[in-house]
Amino acid sequence: MKSVTKAYRPISWPMLGAGGDTGSWRTHRPVVDTQICTKCQICWVYCPEAVIDRKEITIDYRYCKGCGVCAVECPTGAISMEKEE
């Protein structure tokens, strides 16, 4: 196996962005209103992409697919879905 480089082996390695920059799939972007947000972490637990930061409630837009689950589940309505430009 020595002559074969890592990239050509039929083995994948854990990495961010295995499906590409999935943020480009998004049609609507979730925006957090920090004034209303109570940091209850409900959006963090339901996010299927793990893009929401637990402490600060910030969203990594590079990988967020814009599914909108966080906006529906937010108990205070602090997350709104805004149309992508």
Add this chain to the structure above:
Amino acid sequence: MTTSIKKLPDIELVLSGNGACGGCPATMALRIVGKALGPNAIMLLTPSCSVASMGMTPKLGYNWPCINITFATAGSSSSGITHAVEIMKEKGRLQGELPTVFAWVGDGGTYDIGFQALSAAAERNDNFIFFCYNNEAYSNTGVQRSGATPRGAFTTTTPTGKRQPKKNMAQLMLEHNIPYVATATVAYPGDLYDKVVKAKNTPGMKYIEILAPCYLGWQFDMPDTVQMSRMAVRSGAWLLWEAENGKISFNNPSSLIINGKKGAAPVDEYVMKQGRFNRLLKSPDAASRIAEIQGDINRTIDFMRERAKITI
């Protein structure tokens, strides 16, 4: 008491930017499972949506050693890996705590194609966890009927709605006399977390089934994934229970429905929100067919209530 959201661990084993659809309930559930199992685990995947979600070679969306196996062999392959790990430990090639072996399989690989291997593994009582994420159809190949599809649901192979009820798979696994069987869903992450931790600390074969409402297969709006999962539990279409050594105990809010403290919500609202029941609702005998669906649910609730009384 279930674990509160704030007490869940920080560790992420499903990495951002994987290939799953937006709002995928399978990755949602797998994230919680990852928090409970930790990084010391080996994952086995049969062909399913979760294999497509892994992303493109040479990148992998899950932070575990993952093995892709053929469709029918989830049970037998997991048995093999479990025994291999145990023997490596015996020979001194593996130090420290033994990794948890788990199979992450869709409902097709559990209910239909993988049932024989799963049943045999359960009978041998091999030490691994079998997860079935149940989206009630073969969603990866474009929504075909499976053994988990409920009565009346549209799939591409049942264009007028399925005529047969679904299997009660968790019940079937319970009758294999394995140490731990549980059902969970994505809307109750604390409940799911507790069940996985319990399964991890139980020796022998464990079976956990997770209801994953797939918005493509069920034809509802993408943001409503968690809402739909919650509605399934509140209407009684999905019951949350666990069985340790054959003793069934129900979890909230299904325990309230079983005890009769709170009536199950009528199935109408749950059915009407899903596009897969649209053709059934438009058909001339809609009322009688909804009554059939309600009948299936009532029968399962009554059956499980009586089954829980048997503790021998």
